[in-house]
Structures are given as C-alpha cells and as structure tokens.
Amino acid sequence: xxxxxxxxxxxxxxxxxxxxxxxxxxxxxxxxxxxxxxxxxxxxxxxxxxxxxxxxxxxxxxxxxxxxxxxxxxxxxxxxxxxxxxxxxxxxxxxxxxxxxxxxxxxxxxxxxxxxxxxxxxxxxxxxxxxxxxxxxxxxxxxxxxxxxxxxxxxxxxxxxxxxxxxxxxxxxxxxxxxxxxxxxxxxxxxxxxxxxxxxx
Ligand SMILES: [Zn+2]
Numbered sequence: 260x261x262x263x264x265x266x267x268x269x270x271x272x273x274x275x276x277x278x279x280x281x282x283x284x285x286x287x288x289x290x291x292x293x294x295x296x297x298x299x300x301x302x303x304x305x306x307x308x309x310x311x312x313x314x315x316x317x318x319x320x321x322x323x324x325x326x327x328x329x330x331x332x333x334x335x336x337x338x339x340x341x342x343x344x345x346x347x348x349x350x351x352x353x354x355x356x357x358x359x360x361x362x363x364x365x366x367x368x369x370x371x372x373x374x375x376x377x378x379x380x381x382x383x384x385x386x387x388x389x390x391x392x393x394x395x396x397x398x399x400x401x402x403x404x405x406x407x408x409x410x411x412x413x414x415x416x417x418x419x420x421x422x423x424x425x426x427x428x429x430x431x432x433x434x435x436x437x438x439x440x441x442x443x444x445x446x447x448x449x450x451x452x453x454x455x456x457x458x459x460x
Contacts (some may be wrong), residue, residue, distance in 0.1 A: 266365055266367075266373070266449060268449055268450070268451075269342040269343060269394070269449045269450055270394055270395075271340060271341075271342050271394075271449075271450055272290070272450060274340040274394060274395055275338075275339070275340055278338040278340060278397055279337050279338055281323075286325060286326055287323050287324075287325065287326075288323070288324045288325055288326040288328075289323065289324050290320060290322070290323050290324075291322040291323055291324050291330055292318070292319075292322070293321075293322070295311070295315065296315070296318060296319040296320075296321070297315065297318055297445075297447065298315060298316070298317060298318055298443070298444075298445035298446065298447065299314045299315060299445070300314065300315050301313075301314050301315070304319065304411075305410055305411035305412065306410045306411070313436050313437075314436070316418050316436045316443045317376065317378070317416050317417050317418030317419075317443070317446055318416070318417050318418075318445070318446045318447060319414050319415070319416050320333060320414060320415040320416075320417065321333055321412055321413075321414035321415075332412060332413075333401055333413065333414065333415065334401070334413070335400070335401050335402060335403035335404075335405075335413045336400050336401065336403075337400060337401045338397040338399070338400055339377055339380055339397065339398055339399045339400065339401065339415055340394060340395065340396060340397060340398065341361055341375065341377075341392045341393075341394055341396075341398050342361075342363070342375045342394070342417070342419070342446070342449060342450075343363045343365065343373075343375070343394050344363070344364075344391075344392065344393055344394050345361040345362055345363040345364070345375070345391075345392050346361065346362050346364075346389065346390070346391055346392070347359065347360070347361055347386055347387060347388055347389060347390040347391075347392065348360040348361060348362050348374065348388065348428050348429065348431070349388055349428075349429055349431065350382050350386060350387060350388070351432060353378050353379060353433060354379070354407065354409060355378075355379035355402050355404045355407050355409050355411075355413070356378075356379045356380050356381055356401075356402025356403075356404075356407075357380060357381065357382055357399075357402070358376060358377065358378045358379075358380070358433070359376070359377045359380065359382055359386055359398060359399060360374060360375075360376050360428070360431055361374060361375050361376075361377075361392060361398075362374050362428070363375065367421060370423070370424070371421035371422060371423055371442065372421065372422055372423075372424070373419060373420075373421060374419070374420040374421070374422055374428070374431075375417065375418065375419050375420070375446075376416075376417065376418040376419075376420060377398065377399060377415065377416070377417055378415070378416035378417075378418075378433075379401065379402050379404070379413070379414060379415060379416055380398075380399035380400060380401055380402050380415065381399055381400045381401075381402045382398065382399045383397055383398060383399055383400070386398050386399065401413050401414070401415050417446045418443055418446065419443065419444045419445070419446045419448075419449065420441060420442065420443055420444075421442040421443075421444060422440070422441065422442070423440065426440055426441075
C-alpha cells in the first residue's frame, strides 16, 4: 500500500453530483456499498452471491442514499468525471462497456505515478489517447449493461493504480492484480480523505 498522505482529496463526488444534478431536494446523501463492492472484498454483490475470482481491485459505484433515506441506483447515461486533472493513456473494452485509463502526474514517495481506471462506461468522443482531462469535466457515461446481457447492474468501477516510470502503461489491461509491478490502492482513500462523504453501509 502506498502512502497518499500528501495527495489532495479528489473532488469526484462533488463534481459527480453537479454534473448529474443529484444534489437537489431528494438528493444524494451518501454512497451506498453492498458487501463486495469495496476494495479488497471477495464477494460478488450481484446475482445470488458467491465469491469473485480474486479480491476486488477497485470500488463499484452503483447505489446511493438520498437524504430521505431512500436507496437509488445509478442509471446508464449518468456522467462520470475523473478523480483529478490528467491525461488519457488508453481506452479499451471490458465486460459491460469500455474502460478508460488516465495518468495524473501525481507521484508518491517512491516516485510511482498515480493512474486511475474507470470501467463499464461509454467514453465521450473526445476521450482518446493523449487527450487532457479536467477534474471538473465529463469523461464518460455509465454504460448500459443490458446491451451486453450481463448479470450485474450497470455500475461504475474505479481503480487507483501506482506504476513506475518504466512500466509499459499502454499495455495495461484488466487482470493485472497479480502483477508485482502493479500497485492497486483503495480509491476511497482519496474520495473520503476530507471526510465529507461518509460511508453508508
Ligand atoms: Zn468492480
């Protein structure tokens, strides 16, 4: 696990709410995670349970609680902002939609660079290798899982990944959790660092 103590908290949730106008009257109060949605958890949270093939290498965003205590789901088409300003490394297919990999120019004490990955989305047209992204902008919309007939609900997967300068990042793909040169961290560390958005379990 890499230290993130010097990294500013991500404004992801604030920007997400603003882009999707979710902070109105019956608005967002907190993210809601079922067992198996968070980093390192081993359960499947969809269908009839059981275990994943490996511990979860990120966080799945699918549900939130409103300030009236109602649980709501993220619908396909909801916009996704990046965690930080950055640059698109690559866009590739996944089981439900496409995956976007960004690099952020943020380094830890071992000179590993922070990358973030957004899975199961439809990237916006300007999102291609080399494109610059701003933390306050849209990069994608949540993909509709019905189009791929997948058993899990439409949702957004986010991973935070630390890679050395020499890592062949253009070849990054899913299934690298056992690669000794790929360090996954818990995305909630940067999302909850300022303690504003409490967990709702
Ligand atoms: Zn996931």
